[in-house]
Amino acid sequence: MTAEVATPRVVGRRRIVWIRRRRALSRVWRMYRASKPGMIGLVVLLVFVVLAFAAPALASSSGLHAISTVQNPTWASPSKFGPLGTDNLGRTIGAQFLWGSRISLFVGLAATLLTMLIGSVVGIAAGFFGGRIEGVLMRITEWFLVIPFLPLAIVLASVLSRSLFNIILVIAITSWPFTARLIRAQVLSVKERGYVDRSRALGASRWHLTTRHIVPNVAPLILANTTLTVPIAILTETTLSFLGLGDPSRASWGKMLNEAFDAGAIGQHAWWYYVPPGLGIMLVVLAFTLCGQALEEILNPRLSERA
Amino acid sequence: MTGRRRSVFVVMLALGIALVAVAPSASGATKKNDIVLRVGTTQDIDSPNPTVGALVSSYEVWALQYATLTDKAAADFKTIPGLAESWTASNHGLTYTYTLRKGLKWSDGQPLTADDVVYTVNRARSEQWTNFDSTIAHITAKVIDPTHLSLTSSIPDPKLPIMDVYIVPKHIYEKVTKKGLASYKGLDGIGSGPFTLKHWSKGLSWEMDANPNYWRGRPAVDRVIFRPFTNADAMVAALKNGELDAAENVPSSSFRQLQKAKNIVGVAGQQGGFDEISMNSGAGVGGNPALKDLRVRQAISHAIDKQTIESRVYNGLTTVADAISPSANPEWIPKIPADKRFNFDLAKANTILDDAGYKDTNGNGIRNMPKGGADITLRYAERSESPYGAPIREFVTGWLRKIGIGTSVKVYNDTQLTPAIGKGDVDMFAWGWVPFVDPDPELSYFQCNQVPTKADPSGYSNDASWCNPTYDKLYKQQNTELDHAKRVAIVHQMITLMYEQAPYVVLDYSPDFQAYRTDRFTGWVKQPANIGPVIFSNTSPSYFLLKPISKASSGGGLGAGAVIAIIVGAVIILGGGGLLLRRRQATAGERE
Numbered sequence: 001m002t003a004e005v006a007t008p009r010v011v012g013r014r015r016i017v018w019i020r021r022r023r024a025l026s027r028v029w030r031m032y033r034a035s036k037p038g039m040i041g042l043v044v045l046l047v048f049v050v051l052a053f054a055a056p057a058l059a060s061s062s063g064l065h066a067i068s069t070v071q072n073p074t075w076a077s078p079s080k081f082g083p084l085g086t087d088n089l090g091r092t093i094g095a096q097f098l099w100g101s102r103i104s105l106f107v108g109l110a111a112t113l114l115t116m117l118i119g120s121v122v123g124i125a126a127g128f129f130g131g132r133i134e135g136v137l138m139r140i141t142e143w144f145l146v147i148p149f150l151p152l153a154i155v156l157a158s159v160l161s162r163s164l165f166n167i168i169l170v171i172a173i174t175s176w177p178f179t180a181r182l183i184r185a186q187v188l189s190v191k192e193r194g195y196v197d198r199s200r201a202l203g204a205s206r207w208h209l210t211t212r213h214i215v216p217n218v219a220p221l222i223l224a225n226t227t228l229t230v231p232i233a234i235l236t237e238t239t240l241s242f243l244g245l246g247d248p249s250r251a252s253w254g255k256m257l258n259e260a261f262d263a264g265a266i267g268q269h270a271w272w273y274y275v276p277p278g279l280g281i282m283l284v285v286l287a288f289t290l291c292g293q294a295l296e297e298i299l300n301p302r303l304s305e306r307a
Numbered sequence: 308m309t310g311r312r313r314s315v316f317v318v319m320l321a322l323g324i325a326l327v328a329v330a331p332s333a334s335g336a337t338k339k340n341d342i343v344l345r346v347g348t349t350q351d352i353d354s355p356n357p358t359v360g361a362l363v364s365s366y367e368v369w370a371l372q373y374a375t376l377t378d379k380a381a382a383d384f385k386t387i388p389g390l391a392e393s394w395t396a397s398n399h400g401l402t403y404t405y406t407l408r409k410g411l412k413w414s415d416g417q418p419l420t421a422d423d424v425v426y427t428v429n430r431a432r433s434e435q436w437t438n439f440d441s442t443i444a445h446i447t448a449k450v451i452d453p454t455h456l457s458l459t460s461s462i463p464d465p466k467l468p469i470m471d472v473y474i475v476p477k478h479i480y481e482k483v484t485k486k487g488l489a490s491y492k493g494l495d496g497i498g499s500g501p502f503t504l505k506h507w508s509k510g511l512s513w514e515m516d517a518n519p520n521y522w523r524g525r526p527a528v529d530r531v532i533f534r535p536f537t538n539a540d541a542m543v544a545a546l547k548n549g550e551l552d553a554a555e556n557v558p559s560s561s562f563r564q565l566q567k568a569k570n571i572v573g574v575a576g577q578q579g580g581f582d583e584i585s586m587n588s589g590a591g592v593g594g595n596p597a598l599k600d601l602r603v604r605q606a607i608s609h610a611i612d613k614q615t616i617e618s619r620v621y622n623g624l625t626t627v628a629d630a631i632s633p634s635a636n637p638e639w640i641p642k643i644p645a646d647k648r649f650n651f652d653l654a655k656a657n658t659i660l661d662d663a664g665y666k667d668t669n670g671n672g673i674r675n676m677p678k679g680g681a682d683i684t685l686r687y688a689e690r691s692e693s694p695y696g697a698p699i700r701e702f703v704t705g706w707l708r709k710i711g712i713g714t715s716v717k718v719y720n721d722t723q724l725t726p727a728i729g730k731g732d733v734d735m736f737a738w739g740w741v742p743f744v745d746p747d748p749e750l751s752y753f754q755c756n757q758v759p760t761k762a763d764p765s766g767y768s769n770d771a772s773w774c775n776p777t778y779d780k781l782y783k784q785q786n787t788e789l790d791h792a793k794r795v796a797i798v799h800q801m802i803t804l805m806y807e808q809a810p811y812v813v814l815d816y817s818p819d820f821q822a823y824r825t826d827r828f829t830g831w832v833k834q835p836a837n838i839g840p841v842i843f844s845n846t847s848p849s850y851f852l853l854k855p856i857s858k859a860s861s862g863g864g865l866g867a868g869a870v871i872a873i874i875v876g877a878v879i880i881l882g883g884g885g886l887l888l889r890r891r892q893a894t895a896g897e898r899e
Contacts, residue, residue, distance in 0.1 A: 066698065067705035070615055088560060089619050089698055162718055244691055248700065248716045262694055264560040267540045 031298045038294025044287035048280070052105050055098040063095030064251050078272050085272035088263040096251045097276045103252035105284070107168055108234035114172035115233065116226050119179025120218075126180070127187025128206070128214055138184070144177040153236060157245040164247045171236045179225055183218055190217045220299035227292030231285035238281050253277035341529040342855050344828065346842060347542040347554035350692070351535040352513060353722075355504050356493030357473045358436040362721075363741060363843060364535070370847040371515055371531070372498035373473035374522060376405060376424060381848040382836040384635065384744045386469050390419070390499065390522065394468050398459070400789065403468045407454040412520040413476050414496070414503045421456035425449060426477040428458065428470075434485050439472045441748040463787045465794055466745050474499065501526045501851040510535065526851045528828075539694060546571065546822055553823035553831075555843045558694045559622040562820045570826045574833065575818035576840020579635040581628055582695075582739040584611060584703060584812040591759040591772030593731020597676060597683045597712075602663040604809040608649035609656040610706045611812050620698040625815040630806040632816055633746035633798065635835065635845060641799035643806055656710045667711055674711040684713035688727065688736035691720045699737045699814075729764030731772070738770070739817060744845060746798055747786060753805060754779050773810035819843060828853045 032038050051058070062068040072090035073081060084093035126137040144152075153174045160166040190196065196213050204212075240246055241254025242261070256277040260266075265273040348367075354360035357369045378389035391405035411419035428448035431439035445461045460467060476497045483491045496504045501523070502515035515531045534551070536542035539558045546554045547568055557565060557573075566573035586607065589599035597603045613627045629643040665674040665683060673682040687704060690696040696718075704714040714735070719727055727733050742749040751757065752768035755776070759767035781801045788794040805811070819840045823831055830852040834844035841849050 065705050066619065066701040067615075067709070070619070074619065089701065162716075244718060248689060248697065248718055249704075259697060261538070261540070262697065264540050264543075264558055264694075267543055267561045267564065 028298055032294055035294040035297070037290045041287040041290025041294065044283055045291060048101060048105065048284055048287070051098060052102045055102055059092065059095035059098045061095065061099060063092035064099055066091055075268060075270055077270070084276055085270075087259070087270075087273050088265070093256075093272055093276060096256055097253075097280060100251040100253045100256055100277060101280060101284075103164070103247075103250050104234055104237060104254070104281070107164065107171070107237040107252065108230050108284075108288075111168045111171035111175075111233040111237070112226055112229045114168060115176045115229055116179060116222060118172060118176040120183050120222055122176065123180040123183025124187055124210065124214060124218065127184040128191060128210055134184075137180075141177040141180045144174070145181075149174055150239065153240060154243065154245065157240050162245060162247055164250060167237055167240060167246055170240065171233050175229065175232060175236070179222075179229065182225055183222065186218045186221050187214055190214055224292060224296035224299045227288060227295050230292070231288040234281065234285055234288070253281050342527065344528045344531045344553070344850070344853060345551045346531060346533045347545060347551040348533060348535050348843070349537075349539055349542065349556040351510055352507065354493055355507060355513075356488075356491050357438055357475065358431070358434075358488055359491070359493070361437065364533070367533075367843050367847060368504055368513065368515070369473050370500070370845075371502040371850060372496075372500045372504055373475070374499040375472065375846075376470040376474065377468060379471065379744065379834075379846050381832045381834045381846075384835060384845065390424070390474065391470075396468065400463065400467070401461075402457055402459040403470075404451065404455060404457045405468075405470070407456070408522055409454065411499065411522055413478075414498055414518040414520055415476075416520065417476065417478055417497075418453075419474075419476075419499055420453040421450045422453070423477045424474050425456050426481070427472065427474050430480070431472065434488070436488075441751050442466065442470070442472050463789050465785075465787070465789050465791070466747060469745070502528075502531055505530075521851070523851060527854045528850065531850060543822075546824065549824065549826075551824075552827055553821065553842055555819055555821040555840070557820040557822055559620075559624045559820060560694075562624060562822075563622070565822045570824055571822050572825055572831075574821045574823070574841050575624060576821055576833065576844065577635075577816070577818045577838040578741060578835070578840060578844060579632045579637075580739060580741040580817050580819065581632045582625075582737065582814045582817050583631070584699075584735060584737050584814065585771045586810055586812070587728075587731065587734045588771050588773040588808075588810045590755065590774035591731060591767070591769075592729070592761050592764065594772060595683065595685055595734045597665065598685070598734060600663065601808065602659055603665070603683075605649060606656040606659040606663075606710060607707065607712070608809045608812050609652050609659065610710045611703060611814075612651040612706065613812075613814050614651070616699060616702055617815050620695050620702070621815060621817065624820070625817045628813045628816045630802045631740070631749070631811060631813055633742050633749035633802065635742065635744050635839075638795060639746045639798050639802075641803050643803060647803070647807060649809070649812075653706070653709050660710060660712075665711075672708075672711065673713040682713055683711075684715055685734040686732065687714040687716045688724055688733040689716055689718045690724060690736065690738065691718050693737075696737065703735075703737070726765050728770050729759035729767055731759070737814070741819075750782055750785070750798065750801060753810075754782055771810035773805075773808065775804065775808055778804055778808075827856055829856055830854050 066089040069086070069090040069092065072086050072092065074086060074088055074090045076086040078085040081092070084097060086092055087096070122137050122141065126134040126141075153170050156170045156173060157167065160170065191214065196209060199209060199213060237246070237252065238254035238257065241252050242258045244258055246252060246255050246258070248255075254277075257274055260270070260273040260277075263273075348364055350362055350364045352360065352365040352368055353362045354365060355368050357365075357373065360366075360369075375389045376391045377394075378387045379385065380387050390407055390411060392408045394403050394405045396403055405424075407419075407421055407424075413419050425448040428443050428446060430436075432443050432446065435444075445464060447459050447461070449457045449459070451457060458467070458470065476495070479495045479497055494504065494507065498504075498518065499521070501518055501521045503518050505514045505516045507513040512532055512534045514533070517526045517529050519525045536545070539556070540561065542551070542554050543557060543561045543565060545551045546565070562573055562575070565571055586598050586604050587594035588604065589596070617623065617625055617627045629648060630641060633639050660674060664677040667673060668675045668679045669682070671682065673684060675682055685707070687700060689700045700716060704716065707714055717733075724733070724736065728736070740749065753771070753773060754769065755774035757767055757769035758772050758774055759765075759769070778801055781797055781804070785794050785797040785801070788797060806813075821840050821842060823841060830849070831841040832849045832852055833839040833841055834846065834848055
């Protein structure tokens with residue numbers, strides 16, 4: 001009898017959870033759709049993602065390599081050599097822009113994932129365990145916070161060799177502390193809620209508490225924070241590449257700006273060399289910020305109470 | 308409360324002091340009506356100590372600070388009297404007796420006598436000073452009386468009676484021990500040339516004041532301020548705005564537009580400089596085993612299209628080259644016969660590598676060492692300080708890929724690259740040399756004894772780690788050959804041999820692109836005449852000859868140039884901490 005009842009009840013509970021999550025998701029989507037800036041950001045972002053994925057179809061990668069563009073004119077404006085002109089070596093700006101968007105987006109997203117991973121683990125561990133572990137973890141976090149961000153990134157990037165992976169690593173190492181502090185604060189408040197106390201009183205293990213109660217409750221915040229970290233990561237990648245610390249063999253928007261600056265594009269008034277990557281960075285960063293803010297308003301409990 | 312306010316006050320005071328210290332006007336004691344010449348460059352000095360430094364900008368400091376025993380004519384490098392007003396040969400040309408001018412004085416008023424010259428030559432020989440050694444290695448100096456001295460060479464020396472090493476003040480250098488010399492900063496600012504170093508802010512500027520005791524008389528210019536720019540575009544803008552009176556190492560891309568600017572004259576100064584791709588030929592430490600094989604180096608020589616690099620990277624402003632140029636005088640450069648030239652031919656390069664047994668055995672598009680060995684992937688060093696570093700790397704790695712040779716690129720600044728080459732961490736790089744007037748020093752760099760060793764990875768000149776006994780033998784021959792025509796023939800033979808052995812792929816003979824304003828000073832002199840540079844030349848005679856056109860004030864207003872200067876200054880301050888690795892274009896060249 002009990003066994004017969006138990007089986008459908010378990011299935012039922014899972015379904016309820018699933019239904020509840022789907023409802024929550026559609027509620028979030030409904031609220032998100034109501035946010036005009038959020039929708040604008042999303043559309044812009046989608047356009048760039050589509051461009052990045054379609055880069056091989058839109059522009060041959062031969063336009064990226066100086067040895068295969070020897071027949072092109074140099075410093076040709078868009079009116080003379082469509083669609084976006086050429087640079088000092090005759091490489092096409094269009095191909096560089098499209099292929100560069102892939103690297104810029106990839107590095108931005110990958111670095112953010114790594115940042116969130118480190119930041120979340122540290123934040124949750126510090127908030128949940130408290131005591132000495134929290135002390136040690138938070139001192140490390142603060143140590144990273146007080147070191148000026150850019151110099152640390154520059155030093156790290158120059159010590160490590162110049163590759164895509166190292167750039168991702170450098171961005172993650174320098175930007176996780178903000179996330180860690182944010183997550184820890186949220187964990188501290190979740191930890192004090194009644195149901196967590198009750199669960200603990202019923203003998204739930206730490207692992208159970210963390211995975212069932214803490215993580216699901218900080219997850220929305222992590223998501224909102226992720227969206228807001230991407231633009232920082234993209235800007236950092238651009239900055240490091242602009243300073244000549246990026247991967248020299250891959251086109252990214254930052255590298256385009258670096259090469260434009262080095263080749264004297266500003267003195268040449270070759271606006272078509274530096275405007276596209278600059279505009280691209282601005283739009284993507286703006287789009288991510290708009291999306292992130294819209295999400296944060298919905299998902300961050302403090303902001304949504306006020307709303 | 309008082310305590311806190313006081314601490315705020317202390318902080319404000321500290322800030323104020325810091326601001327005053329940083330402000331450019333406070334860095335030197337420039338008076339309102341001083342006649343100041345402002346020169347922009349892209350390279351800071353490495354050390355004002357002439358026994359240590361090696362960068363072109365440091366040579367400019369020494370050329371101004373130290374007069375030499377014999378001078379060189381601006382027009383054609385002809386030997387003319389310097390500190391010595393005359394000299395006579397004896398002992399079959401092995402001994403020369405020099406007569407110094409009367410009443411020579413150092414800039415601090417101390418007398419400059421034969422004792423100073425003899426001290427410099429003998430100490431430099433016994434301690435093998437860099438920048439001195441190749442000139443005085445076989446020479447012994449002797450004081451005859453305060454205005455007479457003799458130099459005796461132990462071997463026939465085709466360079467004598469030219470004696471162009473920097474004569475250092477004995478009363479300063481005798482206080483520096485042999486051990487202490489390597490770390491001696493050389494900021495004494497005591498010299499015998501037209502200007503002496505007064506102030507050096509690393510990465511920001513260095514200032515040189517007129518020497519009232521210069522033997523030709525006091526220069527018309529009171530002070531020369533050199534400013535190293537991290538961004539060549541900012542330097543060009545500063546020149547256009549009148550923030551600078553002259554600039555050197557202007558990027559080829561902005562050179563043409565500068566030529567068109569009002570009140571500005573562009574000079575493509577030829578003095579024998581050349582650019583090369585160097586390959587670690589394996590006689591030193593480390594290095595890719597494939598490059599030890601002459602056939603691989605020759606294949607790579609066939610795979611580099613110098614014509615394309617010349618037109619795309621140097622904007623058609625340089626001359627495509629075959630072999631190295633050891634002198635500012637082109638007579639020393641041999642003509643490479645057509646059947647020996649490595650013409651651009653990717654198919655031929657591929658055939659050479661196929662025949663030599665370097666096949667792509669694992670099918671990844673990169674050739675392998677024979678018998679299924681490792682992929683041939685060369686470690687390519689890109690110089691961050693050269694505006695041409697990235698474009699050349701772009702081309703060269705692309706062509707290498709076409710002949711099945713892989714590359715892994717690492718970016719270095721010049722101070723990192725020198726030891727990296729010595730330690731064998733680099734297989735290939737693009738750099739350049741600016742030679743002396745006499746070919747001897749430049750040729751000496753490619754001897755076997757100049758190859759970097761494990762024991763001393765920074766004390767080397769042979770940056771291709773190339774060793775060839777025949778070359779060494781010929782070098783010794785030309786070093787004692789007094790017949791000019793015969794010496795030229797030997798040098799031609801050496802350079803042709805080096806070309807065939809291909810440790811270097813010489814890309815082009817590259818002029819120093821310079822520009823100067825015509826509205827503040829007149830008297831710019833090209834050395835050599837017609838084709839040479841006006842500043843940063845062999846003996847840099849312009850500075851002494853310049854005359855101001857009007858009493859233009861030395862301090863400009865806060866224009867766009869000043870804004871750029873402030874931005875550049877901020878960047879330089881950041882870079883000063885070794886954080887920003889973006890200093891540019893340091894020609895490793897050593898020149899006189």
